[in-house]
Amino acid sequence: MAYRRFGLLADHRNSMLRNSVTSLILHGKITTTETRAKDIQRIADKMITLGKRGDLHAKRQANSYLMDEDAVFKLFGEVAPKYKSRQGGYTRVIKTGYRKGDGAPMAILEFID
Secondary structure (H helix, E strand, O other): OOOOOOOHHHHHHHHHHHHHHHHHHHOOEEEEEEEHHHHHHHHHHHHHHHHOOOHHHHHHHHHHOOOOOOHHOOOOOOOHHHHOOOOOOOOEEEEEOOOOOOOOOEEEEOOOO
């Protein structure tokens, strides 16, 4: 599987992605750069698929990835049940322009209602 490095070491990159997915689940949307949003989107969709399965093994897998136990409860209790009839594409990336400091293209990543 191909992945972006973001100029980070593997541990830092994995931690950044885990924190971002956790924040997305807890808050419903996050603002980040476009490329990070695309990678976070891929992982978040997998987490929702785990939430739709709903068995003990899926909960343990989600708990091992997400950084906060409240995010696991919210994933399995609120977020995943909304998408029971949907086969994928649970999140969307909305481009918002460029960051003032370095000109990086920014985007909002949010759940589809």
